[in-house]
Amino acid sequence: MSAFAFIAADLVAILILVFGLYFPRHRRRDMLVAFLSINVGVMGVTYAMSTSDLSLGFGLGIFAVLSIIRLRSTEMGHAEIAYYFTAIAIGLLGGFPSVSPAISFTLMGVLIAVIAVGDHPKLFGRTRQQMMVLDQAFTDEDKARDLLATMLHATIHRVEIRKVDLVTDTTICDVRFTRLPAVAKTSRADADLGQARSVTRDAMTVGAR
Structure with missing residues (x-):
């Protein structure tokens, strides 16, 4: 399957995560651009690494740069951190076209389903x-x-x-x-x-x- 299918699946998944789950439940507008940009950025970097003859050290260096990102510029709750890392995980899955599409797309769906259930307002709502x-x-x-x-x-x-x-x-x-x-x-x-x-x-x- 072409890389465009993985990119399309990633974009659909992140849009569902951000506009279908996060914003209707938390109503924090400033986090929308953070989730979208980190997802697309990770997907692009992962795709470049997977399709180029790059050394392992280069890849570790890229993810070391990502680890510098601080989550404390503004206060974030545990739920928002979960959304943040889910956006990263979806980007990673969307950036590896060499992975089986069935496995990649299934894992994206599982991540969204876990967030949808775990952060549902009716789950221990009181x-x-x-x-x-x-x-x-x-x-x-x-x-x-x-x-x-x-x-x-x-x-x-x-x-x-x-x-x-x-x-x-x-x-x-x-x-x-x-x-x-x-x-x-x-x-x-x-x-x-x-x-x-x-x-x-x-x-x-x-x-x-």
Whole structure:
């Protein structure tokens, strides 16, 4: 199969990854050009290496240059790093026309499928991880867990106290939790609102008398 088929497959795969999966889920526009450029760049370099009589040292030097790329110019989450390396892997597969097309195209599809499932919003959609700063100094994780369960309206799975400041009376902790269903939260808010309205009506009645 010609190299154009591999290039076309790579472009289709990266477009699905970027515009079909990443942007609709994360809405970070500045990462689009990063994913597209790194994919096409890696594909071009890989294709040039695979079709030219280049030494192994040259190839290692090229990938050493790629390794210099820093991912910390702006903050990136683990999910975005996964997209980043998936774009690189797709580019590598698209740059080796000597590889069996069935294997190359299948691996591209597997990479996209893994990202599609692993980063799906409905997969553990209510599970969260968050750094919390509490305005009390807690040395007991169980007490911090009870307070966080009330504040976050969630089931707390893990609380790791990172820092306790007894001078400023604050606690920094890493919390892993699952939010409770929105229906229950809405019902509770409606009940609190109804109680507040009842108190207001009673106060108005007393004032009128």
